[in-house]
Amino acid sequence: MKTLLACAAALGALAWCAGLSAQTPSPGGQWPSYGGNAWFQRYSPSDQINKATIGTLEVVWTRPTVDRLIIDKFPDLVPSNYNKGTPIMVDGVGYVSDALGLVEAFDGKSGQTRWVQKPLPFSMKDAAGQGTRGVAYWAAGADRRIIAQRGNFLYAINADTGEPVPGFGDAGKVFVRWPSSDPINYRTSSGPTIANDVIIIGGVGGSIDGGGTGDAGMHKEAVPENIRGYDVRTGHLLWTFHIIPDEGQPGHETWGKDSWRIVGDMGAWAPLSADPELGLVYVPLTAPTLSYYGGHRPGDNKWSSSLVALDTRTGRLVWGQQLVHHDMWDYDVASPPVLADITVKGKPVKAVIQVNKAGNLFVFDRTTGAPVWPIEERPAPPSTVPGEATSPTQPFPVQFPPIEQQGITDADLADFTPAIKAEARELVSHYVIGPIYTPPSVIDIGKGKLGTLEAPGVWGAGNWNNGAFDPETGIYYAVSRNLPDVFGLYKTGPEATIDYAVTNPRDVLAGTGFKPGLPSPITLASGLPVLRPPYGRISAYDIGAGKRLWTAPNGDDPKVRDNPALKGVKLPALLGNTGRGAPLVTRSLLFLADASDAVSGGAGIHDGARLRAYDKMTGQVVWQHDLPAGATGAPMTFMAEGRQYIIVPVGRAGVSAGWVAFALKSP
């Protein structure tokens, strides 16, 4: 700490603060961005906790998802157990979005509360809310702010007191919901990004089918959640980037049938990253309505399922790369873009690494958008759904093997025993299977066909949790899961504005009729997954050398391991699981926790979750420790007064959700 303060004094507070949010990985053992740094590398050079010392790592404090100051005031206030927030850490003080979305500040060493953002007015109605994955820090001299999002508002909060910052918007907050007569509220599950004194926000988007999500439903009409930049000092809106290009803008021609006017549900709900030196923000964008049928939107549909780079000061599109054309699988770009300076064939490259739900790993020059490694447009299977306008090709980044299984063949089916394999074959015989980008299909009960079983499924191989980069070794760690879903379509009726909607396979199997729903998984009668393990992986890639180094299961799944149908079956040491665990890489180790089933979608660990440390060069587990519940957010690490801490957000119904801090046992 003394070193940090001396450094700040020497450089001047402004320069120091600029350094905090810039590229240097977690300067001085801090964690100034919820992605570790603005480059979203989830990396720390701290190495007090290493392979030699980790044996004494223990829990040193915990704190609840919401401080008692709030909970005790309202007896019926029950926060979500989906405790998303990864704390940032600045000068030994942690700042995090709690499970109600209120910002809490706490002492890093003890976990004790410093202050809690008070809902205004201090009522039950205004205390209600949901958390985000992170908050942002900004400072100029003595003016130190926490920037956070909650509901329809963007907040600036005094980092020292927790009070609203006067002069920012209306008494410290800015209303960010689109002016619209429809009932769709603004919503984000990630948090704001700051670069070049501009706050940049994405958002989930939404449709009239409710929930702030237009993935399901029967209507094509929806709101695109355009990307916006706000002045960090005043809260004034500086710019808006239209993610569906207006007339005259590049990409407008990719929306046939005038669909650009009505389609939406696109946005950037995954974290953004930024390069303040280049003045660019990198935005991962999602699929449009309807995510599984696009007969009303012929064309590639830019910038859906794309990565775009915007000028931080103006919002101008500098470059864009579409990673899935005419998306019919909800294959969002849902992982944070990770920025990395690498060397390729002897030449330095400023790169951005981008994984998508389809499980592909792309690397672009982050200045120009040019592919660093080749991308081939390869034929994709045509759709059999009437009116659908399949893209004839899809982009394949051929240098790197995908981060997870793509497509399904007979060899992929569960084969613990011959009887299990036979059952899996019988079940899957009712579905269309094939390679990646096999289109969704119409349910035909008479022919016993119930849709397309697709891998990756709707939650994707790579989600918000994905990715960490080690700048010292040039290795990128992808975290994936193998959870196929059924994409079964049905012809809608007059109540719909879209010709085909997707339905839940459960409804089909139960004979309760077709209702709009989400693609969902199927399991064997025993509850076992229909595919072979592993059910999730970690994959290490040397990005500069263009090769995958190793893969390993991402943990274990007690629900599968303890399934009675597997009694007597010899199983691998780790089966992997379908949770969305987020990695943390340090100078010494790679950390990954089993993810909780309290997260959206419900896939993950209910009991028996653990935090594990892996040898980052081999993928071997070197340490593990029980967690009170599975991880619900990404872990982080920091140094305080010479001691390294690791904090993991956890949560599950029935147990106390919150944050768990680890450190080495004191001598």
Added chain:
Amino acid sequence: MPVPRGLLASLAACSLTISALADTTAAAESARLPAVATPAQAETGAELYAGKCTGCHNADPGAGGQGPPLKGELFWTTWGGQSARKLYGMIISTMPANNPGSLSQADTLALVAFIMRSNGYPPGSNALTEPADLQGIVINRVTQ
């Protein structure tokens, strides 16, 4: 559109837990469960659910989606042994996900009535009028 019985039978042996089967069992169990709310209140809850919740939880509350299933095995795994008032608290504190704080007390009680009915709790003659009415009701797993 109903699924032909022959196909359903063949799939039932190798598929997800069939909700119809669970419903049958639940109906048999419901006689031993306490009455919660009134039929009208549960129906109001069903209408609210259809309007505000299906985007994430699916039209069938047992199916789940972006939000967790609110009926059946996974619901009991999560909520079994906990008080119905806590369920009320979770809903009014965090839902709907795109507008927490927008549900009134009456709407939230109706949603709880609907969820309890969906899980085999029979409606009775006393409407829920305040959260305290749920205080003594423990969400019990229906034996399968």
